[in-house]
Amino acid sequence: MSPPTPENSALAIIDLQNDFCPPHGALAVEGGRDIAPAINKLLEIPFALKLATRDFHPPNHISFASQHSGKNPFVDSHTITSPKNEKETQTTLLWPDHCVQNTPGCELIPELNTSALDLVVEKGTDIRVESYSAFGPPFRNPPVAMSGVDTTLRKHGIEHVFVCGLALDFCVKSTAVDAAEFGYSTYVIEEATRGIDCSDSGRTKARADMEKVGVRVIRLDGLELAAIRK
Template sequence: MSAPTPANSALAIIDLQNDFCPPHGALAVTGGRDIAPAINTLLSLPFALKLATRDFHPPDHISFASQHTGKKPFTDSHTIVSPKNQEEEQTTLLWPDHCVQGTPGCELIPELHTSSLHFIVDKGQDKRVESYSAFGPPFRRPRVGMTELDAKLKEKGIEHVFVCGLAWDFCVQSTAVDAVEHGYSTYVIEELTKGVDQSEDGHEKTKAEMEKSGVKVIGLESPELDAIRKK
């Protein structure tokens, strides 16, 4: 695969939504709003594609603790079975209601320069399954509820995907790992993402998991981003 250039690279901004940001987000990630200015700077670079993703849940989504009698957010978990293959399952934490379609919490934060985006990917629309990844849920035999992201990247000839946004240890990680699976060279910009678990051990554990899956974790001054800046 060739080196990253503006013509073959995409910037993916993950879930920079009101409900994931302080001070009033239903599932606010500490410091989540603080990364917006530097992300806006990246949006001024000549990436071939610039996209954002949103959790876009129906009000009865399976990931909400409110949909499970006696279950509490952040504490209890639920095992989701693929609706198309009983042998595939995913166990995940349950969350407070968040990013519900049609609510202010679902919208991208106003600080983000959305006029620079080429498109928005809405994920998590199928109430039966969880979709941390911008590509879709983790079920593979067969795939369930996949988004249009892979098709849009391939249509544009994208080979390299640069990932930032929220949250480091959930949707950023899942999107980056799936991007590698789909055949893209994938880079997570470490300074431009915040985690739900912000302990040093938690951060390093997620970083190691991503790198083991083939994701390259980079900084803002990395040669890969310099290649985009230099046009």
């Protein structure tokens, strides 16, 4: 694979939405709003494709604790079975209601320079399945509710995907892992993401999970981004 260039690289900004940011987000990530300046700087780099994702959940989404009797957010889990293959399952933590379609919480934060985006991808729209990844839910045999991100990246000749946004230990990690497994050289930009588990051990685990499949965690001043700036 050729090295990163402006022509073969994409920026993926994951879920930088009101509900994931303090002070009023339903599922606020500590420091989530603080990464907007770094991401806006990334948007100045001439990537071939600049996309953002947003959770866009129906009000009765399966990931909401409110949809499961006696279950509590952040505490209880639920095992989701693929609606097309009962042998495929995903166990997920349950969440407070968040990023509900057509509410202020699902909107990208105003600090983000959305005018520099080429595309906004909505995910988590199918009430039956959870989609942390920008590519779609983890059910692939057969695929369920895929987002079309992979098709879009290939259409633009993308070989390298640079990931940032929220939250490191869930949607950023899942997107990066999927990108690597779909065959892209994948990088997560350390200063431009925050995790729900913001402890040192939480960050270390997320990093290890990504590096295990070949994702590289890089810095804003790293050589990979310098090559695209040129």
